[in-house]
Amino acid sequence: xxxxxxxxxxxYLFKIxxxxxxxxxxxxxxxxxxxxxxxxxxxxxxxxxxYGFYDQxxxxxxxxxxxxxxxxxxLAGNVSLRDGRPMVHAHIMIETAEGKVSGGHLMxxxxxxxxxxxxxxxxGEEKSRKLDKATxxxxxxxxxx
Amino acid sequence: xxxxxxxxxxxYLFKIxxxxxxxxxxxxxxxxxxxxxxxxxxxxxxxxxxYGFYDQxxxxxxxxxxxxxxxxxxLAGNVSLRDGRPMVHAHIMIETAEGKVSGGHLMxxxxxxxxxxxxxxxxGEEKSRKLDKATxxxxxxxxxx
Amino acid sequence: xxxxxxxxxxxYLFKIxxxxxxxxxxxxxxxxxxxxxxxxxxxxxxxxxxYGFYDQxxxxxxxxxxxxxxxxxxLAGNVSLRDGRPMVHAHIMIETAEGKVSGGHLMxxxxxxxxxxxxxxxxGEEKSRKLDKATxxxxxxxxxx
Numbered sequence: 001x002x003x004x005x006x007x008x009x010x011x012y013l014f015k016i017x018x019x020x021x022x023x024x025x026x027x028x029x030x031x032x033x034x035x036x037x038x039x040x041x042x043x044x045x046x047x048x049x050x051y052g053f054y055d056q057x058x059x060x061x062x063x064x065x066x067x068x069x070x071x072x073x074x075l076a077g078n079v080s081l082r083d084g085r086p087m088v089h090a091h092i093m094i095e096t097a098e099g100k101v102s103g104g105h106l107m108x109x110x111x112x113x114x115x116x117x118x119x120x121x122x123x124g125e126e127k128s129r130k131l132d133k134a135t136x137x138x139x140x141x142x143x144x145x
Numbered sequence: 146x147x148x149x150x151x152x153x154x155x156x157y158l159f160k161i162x163x164x165x166x167x168x169x170x171x172x173x174x175x176x177x178x179x180x181x182x183x184x185x186x187x188x189x190x191x192x193x194x195x196y197g198f199y200d201q202x203x204x205x206x207x208x209x210x211x212x213x214x215x216x217x218x219x220l221a222g223n224v225s226l227r228d229g230r231p232m233v234h235a236h237i238m239i240e241t242a243e244g245k246v247s248g249g250h251l252m253x254x255x256x257x258x259x260x261x262x263x264x265x266x267x268x269g270e271e272k273s274r275k276l277d278k279a280t281x282x283x284x285x286x287x288x289x290x
Numbered sequence: 291x292x293x294x295x296x297x298x299x300x301x302y303l304f305k306i307x308x309x310x311x312x313x314x315x316x317x318x319x320x321x322x323x324x325x326x327x328x329x330x331x332x333x334x335x336x337x338x339x340x341y342g343f344y345d346q347x348x349x350x351x352x353x354x355x356x357x358x359x360x361x362x363x364x365l366a367g368n369v370s371l372r373d374g375r376p377m378v379h380a381h382i383m384i385e386t387a388e389g390k391v392s393g394g395h396l397m398x399x400x401x402x403x404x405x406x407x408x409x410x411x412x413x414g415e416e417k418s419r420k421l422d423k424a425t426x427x428x429x430x431x432x433x434x435x
Contacts, residue, residue: 261430
């Protein structure tokens with residue numbers, strides 16, 4: 001692999017508010033600040049959480065919803081472009097009051113109780129997602145990776 | 146949201162020793178190096194682990210303790226100020242020998258078997274925690290986020 | 291602790307392909323790009339996953355293998371040198387179709403369905419791993435940490 005390195009651009013550490021939609025808040029932040037490529041992480045707690053498990057054979061996400069208080073044990077992902085718009089691809093892991101740990105592909109509708117988020121902008125060759133037939137996923141299509 | 150970006154400051158990658166208190170070691174490191182804002186992550190293994198689940202209704206942490214060997218699957222969080230002193234807010238996830246995965250808000254008294262830690266200092270507007278009545282948590286009070 | 295800070299060097303965000311060995315791909319990338327020290331993270335999905343739990347008394351890894359589709363909920367670790375060659379030490383956490391979450395020390399033979407990876411090079415004092423008798427692990431031996 002001969003990927004070109006990125007330069008680190010702007011760096012953000014911020015909170016979002018009770019009731020905010022986690023994925024929408026991240027993507028809105030990227031749109032408002034014109035962040036086209038970057039790294040995302042965060043912690044916090046959710047009021048409800050929507051996440052997906054990708055069925056590699058059927059090439060579709062199986063959607064899960066947990067309604068109830070949970071800790072965000074981990075939130076990690078990236079920002080890149082899809083149809084010219086910043087898109088956040090992140091995986092979340094939560095633990096419920098009963099001690100059950102689960103998670104997957106972060107989906108819209110996840111409401112936070114509180115959350116502290118980090119975005120590291122990356123400056124360089126933009127990454128765009130296109131449908132990849134082999135996996136059914138929207139993957140980066142740049143030639144060199 | 147119109148947060149100002151941070152500049153990336155000093156960057157540390159270091160280990161702590163067998164028996165060290167994970168949270169205390171992170172906070173001591175920040176105090177000694179005067180890191181007032183930043184990002185924290187790490188991996189390793191614990192001898193014992195203390196973590197909390199936040200009861201969103203009672204507004205208090207339910208404390209959990211696991212005494213025994215465990216892998217640190219993930220450790221992620223941030224550094225900011227509380228009462229003028231660097232405070233680390235991090236979430237940890239562990240897996241025990243029996244294969245049970247659990248975690249939550251990292252608490253004092255967690256002893257490591259070995260751990261490799263990363264701190265990215267962020268330079269810019271300092272973030273200070275104050276009690277937020279809506280959640281009962283100590284959240285950042287800066288006007289713009 | 292009086293660790294010297296690192297400078298952030300090159301920054302990479304890249305994907306690997308279906309069937310690639312996750313650990314080998316990370317280490318090959320570091321070798322090809324001469325990354326001797328850094329931070330690693332990523333998300334994605336696996337076709338099969340090999341990970342270890344460290345038995346702190348017997349000082350050996352208990353190896354686990356999951357054959358089947360799984361989401362990578364978290365992948366976090368670092369790059370340093372062992373015997374002069376870049377070595378990636380990372381912990382992975384996966385969730386299976388049945389909703390079981392598990393993970394540990396990432397081992398060779400883990401095949402991805404798709405994966406998006408981040409490497410932040412750190413420039414400064416190189417870190418080398420040597421056998422640490424107290425833990426049985428290959429830890430950084432630099433004097434100051």
